[in-house]
Amino acid sequence: MEIALRELVRQVLGPNWGEKRGAPDLERLREKQEEDRKRRDGAIVNDDLLAYTELHSLTQLIEKNWESFKPAFGDSARTKVFLGILADFRNPVAHSRQLLPFERELLSGAAGQLRNQVSLFLSRGDGPHRHYPSIESVTDSFGNLAGSFYDADAFHTGIRLHVGDRVAFHCMATDPRGRQVIWRLGIGTSTQHEEIATVAGVPAELTWEVEERHVGEKRWVRISATHTGRYHRRGDFDDERFFTYNVNPPIGD
Template sequence: MNPYEAVRLVELDLRQLVRTVLGSSWLEIARAGGVVDVANLKEKAAVERGRRPAAVVSSDLLDYTDFTQLQNLILKKQWETFAPALGTKRHIETYLSKIAGFRNPTMHARPLLPFEEHLVLGISGEIRNRIAIYRNTKEQSSMYYPVVDLITDNFGNTHDGITNSIIKTGVRLEIGETVTFTCRATDPEDRELHWKLSNNAHGGLDPQIDEATGNEVTLSYTFARADVGERVPLLIHMRSNGEFHRQPGSQGTDVSAMFHYAVNPPRQGK
């Protein structure tokens, strides 16, 4: 992992932590505390929709907060609420201050010195691991299983690891078109994570299965004539290489997410 990825993942994980700790009340808390300007966040979302007309962009205003706003919400307005997840305030203040200081250089491709790179990677790893452990306990899973941070298709449809794992995308595709998923997860014991994507309508006999291993992977599926229909369920499974899993069985699965698509019949003569 490079420093750019480390900083980006910390920011994403902090947003996931806010969702876990505060839920839908985060916006009112942040607004009342003067952390965010709701009108400004809505404007950012509108600008994003305008710039990406071919994508389903996020409607969650939390995704449009910046790193400083996340810092202020966690450290200045709601520390007692976040302390069980992050530990000692003095340490986290120092860590987030360091990350903030390195954020601009890494986001603009300015190189860091070797010791700075190691510092960023170490801080990122510790913060993300704390968050993963806390999310496991809050989401009523034991501390032995990995958690999904985000699964996103190339149209912008997402599973955030918290809400419903069945996503009805509303996307219509043609035979031969491909959908691509970016998948990211964290394991509290830093185990190897294996991902698999297939069409669940084929009853486990799907000849087109994409697989990958890692904390952040890309999976893809190309729709065929056999997939034509109004509800094509693409299923993503993730499991660690540990002995035990959330969903036991011969294969063993820790996380599942399903994305539904519609595949159009070919036009006459094709």
């Protein structure tokens, strides 16, 4: 949910969001960014300070600049209730406390409502975002963010993998009609492609276990999202993201 709210803040308040009423302490965000860089040695750290804002800070920005966000959410009181539900359950989830069934349903309902409102606002007018799922983000276990189209050079991670490595992909998406999102993970070259994993739900995680047949340069990973309905934006899927990696041959070969 925080990913969707960050994108909304970016679109509504623009690049100077940090100067608006209710904005978090930017210096504190820079400190979090630096802590992240030190802690995640070997991973790519996000340069966007907005990526380090949490739900409380995003809620403050929305409430303190309500007139700017009103076109997205409509009713102020209802929006505060939904945001409050997210805040109430954020700490239990963060500390791995098991939610009760009715708590999970309440949290899912509030998050789903806000997510759909954000999605519809960002796709104002009658466009594909009003009818089909859209991928919000796909991030690999090294911290790379996937590209929105295939380009072996533009979205090359620069990472060299070895046979036996496992790469996880964390996936987020929204569907304006509330349908279940289906994810597919494919690996390929310029001439070959194989689908190796499928999972359903949001958020979702897909895993690639690197095998000998994947050895070579510029091996691309394609992650696509579709839904359970009959019609799709692009043939048999609705949105996609790409990464490119190199896979080293085993030692001695």
